[in-house]
Amino acid sequence: MNSIKAFAPATVANVACGFDIFGFAIEEPGDVVELRRRDEPGIVITNITGDEGRLPRNPEKNSVTGVMLHLLKHLDIKDFGYEVILHKNMPLGSGMGSSAASAVAGVVAMNELLGNPLTRQELLPFAMEGERIASGSAHADNVGPSLLGGFVVIRSYHPLDIFTIPVPDDLYCTLVHPDIEINTKDARYILRNEVSLKNTIAQMGNVAGLVAGLMKADYDLISRSMVDVIIEPVRSILIPEFKEVKTAAISNGALGCSISGSGPSMFALSRGRDNAIAAGQAMQARFAEAGIDSALHISGINKGGAKILEH
Numbered sequence: 001m002n003s004i005k006a007f008a009p010a011t012v013a014n015v016a017c018g019f020d021i022f023g024f025a026i027e028e029p030g031d032v033v034e035l036r037r038r039d040e041p042g043i044v045i046t047n048i049t050g051d052e053g054r055l056p057r058n059p060e061k062n063s064v065t066g067v068m069l070h071l072l073k074h075l076d077i078k079d080f081g082y083e084v085i086l087h088k089n090m091p092l093g094s095g096m097g098s099s100a101a102s103a104v105a106g107v108v109a110m111n112e113l114l115g116n117p118l119t120r121q122e123l124l125p126f127a128m129e130g131e132r133i134a135s136g137s138a139h140a141d142n143v144g145p146s147l148l149g150g151f152v153v154i155r156s157y158h159p160l161d162i163f164t165i166p167v168p169d170d171l172y173c174t175l176v177h178p179d180i181e182i183n184t185k186d187a188r189y190i191l192r193n194e195v196s197l198k199n200t201i202a203q204m205g206n207v208a209g210l211v212a213g214l215m216k217a218d219y220d221l222i223s224r225s226m227v228d229v230i231i232e233p234v235r236s237i238l239i240p241e242f243k244e245v246k247t248a249a250i251s252n253g254a255l256g257c258s259i260s261g262s263g264p265s266m267f268a269l270s271r272g273r274d275n276a277i278a279a280g281q282a283m284q285a286r287f288a289e290a291g292i293d294s295a296l297h298i299s300g301i302n303k304g305g306a307k308i309l310e311h
Ligand SMILES: Nc1ncnc2c1ncn2[C@@H]1O[C@H](COP(=O)(O)OP(=O)(O)O)[C@@H](O)[C@H]1O
Pocket: 054, 055, 056, 061, 062, 063, 064, 091, 092, 093, 094, 095, 096, 097, 098, 099, 100, 102, 103, 133, 134, 135, 182, 183, 184, 185, 261, 262
């Protein structure tokens, strides 16, 4: 086998109350990586489509190849060289796990080309290094679900303890990306380091409620638990019309609505596809009233995560 094509989906991280510990993947969009062996040693990025020339071509600085370098070093593989083409199918600084999708597609493609020496779970720390390259923080709430699929919970980072929980089949995600850019690095920098006991108690209740609501398919509990008293109040000031868009989603049938990842995308969860579409159209209309273009994605929860497209 000398060439591989892999796909890794966009993700919604945090899911309201679960900063750095909750995330799920959606079906589309996702990044696609083509990886080929070549005779000369080293990794080269030969082409990137869809980035308008903005992403680093230096393999150490791009999340798609940075993770491959970590994996090759770990496996002590020096015999071959590799060329990489990245099809960037989502905007940068989107809150849709853009850097993570590239990292996951990269690490999954390289592992497949090498005959799958590592399991998906074992690839996770390598994919997390892609997030360190992109934002300076190796969080797992985008790469985890993009790699594994499903609704992911990160119980602990040290040691890494990550698992997926079942979600109701009729749960749909609305993801609206307004035409604005926010870098995760900046959106992390503005967060406070101290959290009050009152807010910690409220957040813990919602985290427990959301996990239980998803596992029991209790839509009212899911709805009551999609509340973030710690991160959303700080970050929402970066998103124009945040309050109005959130209200539009909830008053048009969504169970809840919050920031996707570090923004500017906003997501909502709904019972049934029709409610997800109605919420999305209302969210877009509210952004449009403020003169902001947006893109809408409606999806169930992607249970499979990254996949190989071609050998
Ligand atoms: N393959 C990649 N895809 C997207 N962003 C990348 C990639 N490689 C490096 N980056 C850098 O990561 C940053 C975007 O990532 P991030 O701020 O986490 O946004 P997002 O929320 O869309 O993942 C940009 O500075 C970008 O240059």
